[in-house]
Structure formats: C-alpha cells, structure tokens
Amino acid sequence: MISRQKLLLSPAAKPIFFVLCLLPFVWLFYSALTNQLGANPAEALIRATGDWTLRFICIALAITPLRTISSTPALARFRRMLGLFVYFYVVIHLLSYSWFDMGFDVADIVKDIIKRPFILVGFSAFVLLTPLAATSFNAAIKAMGAKRWQTLHKLVYVIAGLGLLHFFWMRSGKNDFAEVFVYAAIIAVLFGWRVKQFLKKKKLKSPGNADDAILTR
Amino acid sequence: MLIKTSASGFCHSVPSDITSPSAYQGRRELMKLMATGAAGAALASWAGREALAQSYQKPSKLAALAGGKSGVAGAIVMDKVTDYKDATTYNNFYEFGTDKADPGKNAHTLVTKPWSVAVEGLVKQPKTYTLEDLIKLSPQEERIYRLRCVEGWSMVIPWTGYSLSELIKKVEPLGSAKYVEFITQADPKTMPFVGSRVLEWPYVEALRMDEAMHPLALLTFGMYGEVLANQNGAPVRMVLPWKYGFKSGKSIVKIRFTDKEPRTAWNKAAAQEYGFYSNVNPEVDHPRWSQATERRIGEDGLFAKKRKTLMFNGYEAQVGQLYAGMDLKKFF
Numbered sequence: 001m002i003s004r005q006k007l008l009l010s011p012a013a014k015p016i017f018f019v020l021c022l023l024p025f026v027w028l029f030y031s032a033l034t035n036q037l038g039a040n041p042a043e044a045l046i047r048a049t050g051d052w053t054l055r056f057i058c059i060a061l062a063i064t065p066l067r068t069i070s071s072t073p074a075l076a077r078f079r080r081m082l083g084l085f086v087y088f089y090v091v092i093h094l095l096s097y098s099w100f101d102m103g104f105d106v107a108d109i110v111k112d113i114i115k116r117p118f119i120l121v122g123f124s125a126f127v128l129l130t131p132l133a134a135t136s137f138n139a140a141i142k143a144m145g146a147k148r149w150q151t152l153h154k155l156v157y158v159i160a161g162l163g164l165l166h167f168f169w170m171r172s173g174k175n176d177f178a179e180v181f182v183y184a185a186i187i188a189v190l191f192g193w194r195v196k197q198f199l200k201k202k203k204l205k206s207p208g209n210a211d212d213a214i215l216t217r
Numbered sequence: 218m219l220i221k222t223s224a225s226g227f228c229h230s231v232p233s234d235i236t237s238p239s240a241y242q243g244r245r246e247l248m249k250l251m252a253t254g255a256a257g258a259a260l261a262s263w264a265g266r267e268a269l270a271q272s273y274q275k276p277s278k279l280a281a282l283a284g285g286k287s288g289v290a291g292a293i294v295m296d297k298v299t300d301y302k303d304a305t306t307y308n309n310f311y312e313f314g315t316d317k318a319d320p321g322k323n324a325h326t327l328v329t330k331p332w333s334v335a336v337e338g339l340v341k342q343p344k345t346y347t348l349e350d351l352i353k354l355s356p357q358e359e360r361i362y363r364l365r366c367v368e369g370w371s372m373v374i375p376w377t378g379y380s381l382s383e384l385i386k387k388v389e390p391l392g393s394a395k396y397v398e399f400i401t402q403a404d405p406k407t408m409p410f411v412g413s414r415v416l417e418w419p420y421v422e423a424l425r426m427d428e429a430m431h432p433l434a435l436l437t438f439g440m441y442g443e444v445l446a447n448q449n450g451a452p453v454r455m456v457l458p459w460k461y462g463f464k465s466g467k468s469i470v471k472i473r474f475t476d477k478e479p480r481t482a483w484n485k486a487a488a489q490e491y492g493f494y495s496n497v498n499p500e501v502d503h504p505r506w507s508q509a510t511e512r513r514i515g516e517d518g519l520f521a522k523k524r525k526t527l528m529f530n531g532y533e534a535q536v537g538q539l540y541a542g543m544d545l546k547k548f549f
Contacts, residue, residue: 039303099520173505175486
C-alpha cells in the first residue's frame with residue numbers, strides 16, 4: 001500500500017498521467033490526418049470526442065470513492081487534471097460539431113438546436129462546466145473560500161446527468177440504449193456511493209472524527 | 218386594329234427574322250461534319266468527360282454480375298461513384314448490429330444459398346422463385362443511383378438488377394391489389410441482432426402499386442458489377458432512389474400483394490417520425506433534424522460544407538407525378 005502511495009507521489013506520476021489522458025486525442029488527431037476515421041470522418045470525430053468526455057467524467061468521479069475505499073489519498077492529486085480533461089474533450093466535441101457538421105454557420109446551428117433539443121442539453125452541460133474549469137486553480141479556491149468553491153463544484157453531478165441525458169436522447173432515434181445504460185450505471189454507482197457516505201456522516205454526527213475530512217471531500 | 222388573314226396576301230418578313238446566309242451555311246457545314254464522323258472527334262472530349270465521371274473501380278471480390286445499358290430515364294446519374302470500400306463498411310442493416318461498421322463485420326454469417334423468394338397474396342400467378350430463376354427473369358441492367366439515408370448522408374452506387382415491374386407483370390396482380398409488401402429475412406441463427414428490441418422482426422417495407430410499377434424501382438441483385446455484398450442486402454433487395462434508404466428492404470424472402478396499406482418496420486417503431494412514403498424531401502424535416510442538407514460519403518471531406526438535398530433525391534422529373542396533388546407534409 002505504501003508503494004502504491006509512493007508511485008502516485010513520484011514526480012513523474014503527473015506527467016505520465018497527463019500523457020495518458022492525452023492519448024485519445026492524439027489518436028483521433030492522427031486518424032483524421034491519415035484518413036482513418038472511416039466513411040464519415042466528421043461523425044466519427046464528433047461521436048468519439050463525446051464518448052471520451054463521458055468516460056473522463058466517469059473516471060474523475062471515480063477518484064474520490066477509489067481513494068477512500070483503497071485508502072490511497074495520493075489519488076487526489078489527479079482529480080483536478082481529470083476534471084480539466086473533461087473540459088478539454090467537451091470543447092473539442094463542441095468544436096467538431098460546430099465546425100465539421102455545421103461549418104461554423106451560426107444560423108444553421110441555431111436552427112439545428114431548435115430541431116434537436118438534445119444539442120441544447122449538451123450545450124448547457126458545457127456552459128455549466130465552464131465556471132468549474134475556470135475556478136480550478138488554487139488562487140480561485142482561496143478567493144472563493146473552500147466552502148463556496150465546493151458548493152460550486154457540486155455542479156458536476158448536474159453536468160454528469162445532463163451529459164447522460166444528451167447521450168440518451170441522441171440514441172433514442174435508434175432505440176439503442178445499451179451503451180447509454182453502461183454509462184448511466186457507472187455514474188449511478190459513483191453517485192450512490194456519495195449518497196451513502198453522506199447519510200453515514202449524518203448518522204455519526206461526530207465533529208471530531210478524523211475520517212470525516214477524507215470522506216466528505 | 219389591323220388583323221392579318223390569308224386574304225391580305227403575302228407579308229414580307231422583317232429583316233431580323235431572316236437567317237443570315239453565313240449562319241445557314243454554318244449549319245450545313247456542321248451537318249456535313251456529322252455525316253462524315255468528324256464531329257465525333259470534336260465531341261470526344263465531352264463524351265470522354267462523361268465516361269470518366271462514371272468509371273469506377275471494379276472491386277473483384279465477389280462473383281461478377283454485369284448489367285447492360287438501361288433505357289429507363291434517370292437510370293444513370295453523373296455524380297462521382299462512391300468507393301466500394303465505403304459502400305460496404307458504412308451500412309445500416311440492423312439485423313447485424315446498429316453501428317454502421319457492424320454489418321460489414323458481422324454479415325459474413327448470412328447464408329444466401331439456397332435462396333428463394335415467395336410471391337403471394339392478391340396475384341393470379343403466385344409462385345416461389347429460386348434466386349437463379351429470379352435473376353434470369355429479365356435482362357440485368359446497370360443503374361447508377363443516388364442513395365440518400367434518412368440520417369443525412371448519401372452515396373452514389375452502381376446497382377445491377379431490373380425494374381420490379383417486370384416481375385409484377387409476370388405474376389399478374391388482381392385488380393384488388395393496391396400495395397406491395399416486402400418481407401425480409403429474419404433468421405436469428407445467421408443474423409445475430411434479430412431478436413434485439415430495436416425493431417420488430419422481420420423487417421417489412423412496402424410500396425403503393427404505382428410506386429412499385431415505376432421503372433426506377435429496382436429489384437437488385439448486384440452492385441459495382443458483382444453480386445451484392447452480404448452487408449448490402451444479398452442476394453436480392455429493393456433500391457428506390459427517390460426514397461430514404463430504409464424504404465429499400467434487404468435480403469428479401471417474400472413479396473406480398475395486398476389491398477391494405479401495410480405497417481412498415483420503422484413506421485411501427487416510430488410512426489410520428491417515419492411515414493409510409495418517406496420520399497426524400499428537403500422541405501419536410503425529420504421531427505428531430507433537418508433534411509435540407511446531406512453529407513456525401515467519401516467526397517465531402519471534413520472541412521466541406523454539406524450539400525443541398527434535392528427534391529425526391531433529384532428524381533422529381535421521373536417520379537413527381539406519382540404524388541401530384543398530395544400534401545407531402547401530411548404524407549411524409
């Protein structure tokens with residue numbers, strides 16, 4: 001257990017993790033350049049970046065439960081980077097849609113949003129995520145105060161829900177929800193764990209409990 | 218007012234009406250050229266351009282199935298033909314999975330031999346045709362059609378087959394037959410996703426009798442000069458170029474003539490989204506997205522703007538009269 005902690009705390013851990021998170025993007029970029037995205041490259045890019053956004057939401061939300069269950073506090077070092085990667089992939093997702101599908105035609109985009117409300121849901125998730133990304137540096141936490149900062153960042157649960165709804169709605173045309181349910185199940189488990197922790201904490205109501213600080217993060 | 222009649226005698230033409238001798242001579246020269254064949258050389262580049270636009274790579278993957286020249290209006294479009302690879306790796310054929318790459322990966326399990334097609338219902342000559350008999354029923358023709366998917370993408374594919382009307386004439390429909398229903402293969406042993414709850418199986422499609430009799434409605438056995446690839450609906454399918462792709466049933470096992478409008482697969486799944494007619498129409502949007510534009514697969518690159526979708530997919534001159542007087546917003 002100590003060795004796991006040590007590994008995660010080593011100076012190389014963060015850069016390695018950063019490169020790992022960037023790999024899907026590098027792979028997509030390379031495939032687009034070498035024309036390996038199949039018959040409909042625009043669709044492939046938009047869908048893949050959407051998938052990766054959802055995956056990074058799941059990974060970011062898994063950090064705290066994993067950290068607590070496995071008693072590996074060092075995992076917390078990676079949470080902020082993961083959150084920012086969610087934002088990174090959603091920005092590319094939005095860019096791919098506006099550029100490759102809509103040709104940056106604002107009138108077309110507005111018409112499309114009216115026609116396809118699921119796009120509005122996805123866009124709202126992006127808008128809500130923006131203040132979270134913008135306040136992800138230490139000075140912002142200090143300026144806001146930890147309590148308010150935490151409250152703001154609880155928005156991530158709403159954002160995850162909107163992301164899921166966006167995906168569900170998009171797939172409803174094909175009555176094909178298998179993949180949606182996988183993401184929904186993962187997010188439900190991660191959220192359920194937090195609810196359980198919250199209830200447990202309420203029950204204990206012991207302010208001096210040292211574990212509390214970790215559990216509530 | 219001066220009204221001229223034959224009684225008013227010969228009226229001389231105004232000078233501007235008279236063909237000048239040089240233009241007159243010019244026409245004579247052109248006709249002489251035509252007669253001697255010299256015009257051929259002059260027109261060669263123009264004809265060559267046309268031939269070039271319609272040449273495509275023969276895939277040499279499956280058994281050859283050549284089609285002769287078609288005399289049907291609208292049989293050959295001049296758009297660039299889509300690559301065989303794209304046409305066989307980007308498909309909607311839900312019996313083999315809902316991802317567009319799935320049919321290309323999974324359809325090898327489809328057994329197309331032996332195959333027969335039962336023609337039944339309101340006809341004088343019901344009959345079960347073996348595939349071999351059906352192929353020989355009428356001369357095979359090559360048709361290069363646009364294919365517009367309801368999802369907003371399109372391809373251009375050279376098909377081989379003959380007008381469905383040839384078969385319909387042979388089986389002699391009764392006067393009471395108003396619709397033709399196409400029932401497709403639904404074998405869970407060879408089609409892994411039959412049984413999934415996405416659609417009701419078997420996949421059923423249908424046409425009104427006059428639509429089915431239209432010469433562009435193609436009973437199709439081949440593509441790119443070869444027999445159909447499994448993922449494209451082997452061994453026999455319909456191709457209806459003026460309708461959204463899903464109207465063209467794949468791997469057909471039964472053709473039934475009825476007096477009532479059949480419920481079709483997508484209509485049963487979502488009636489408010491998929492009507493019986495499903496003609497390509499840029500002015501009637503799908504409830505959840507616009508149909509005004511489309512992306513041509515393999516041609517419109519990542520940075521190209523989508524192209525405008527044409528009324529009846531560009532076949533308005535040929536099929537428009539089938540729907541004269543109909544409110545296409547109501548009968549979508």
